[in-house]
Amino acid sequence: MSGIFTVFPVVFLSTMVISVREHGAEFASGMAKSMIIGSCSIVGYASAAHILYPIHGLTWGTIESFLVSLFIAAILFVAEKKMN
Numbered sequence: 001m002s003g004i005f006t007v008f009p010v011v012f013l014s015t016m017v018i019s020v021r022e023h024g025a026e027f028a029s030g031m032a033k034s035m036i037i038g039s040c041s042i043v044g045y046a047s048a049a050h051i052l053y054p055i056h057g058l059t060w061g062t063i064e065s066f067l068v069s070l071f072i073a074a075i076l077f078v079a080e081k082k083m084n
Contacts, residue, residue: 011039011042012035012039015031015035016028016031016032016035019031037076037080038073038076040072040076041069041070041072041073041076042069044068044069044071044072045065045066045068045069046065047068048061048064048065048068048069049061049062049065052064052065053065
């Protein structure tokens with residue numbers, strides 16, 4: 001479980017640093033709002049990998065975890081469009 005929580009700082013910090021350097025602070029602050037919602041797909045991937053790697057191995061576990069992440073992202077995309 002600790003691996004799941006270590007994913008967040010790496011993903012958010014590196015993305016924000018790159019965004020600020022390439023596009024400026026205003027762009028990065030706008031993007032941060034989407035990143036918070038999108039973090040659910042990261043949690044889904046990490047959780048699925050935690051469960052599926054021991055069962056299906058590295059290759060299939062990665063593929064299945066990626067599909068779980070895509071499914072969660074699709075649900076969030078549809079939900080966000082309905083809210084706006």
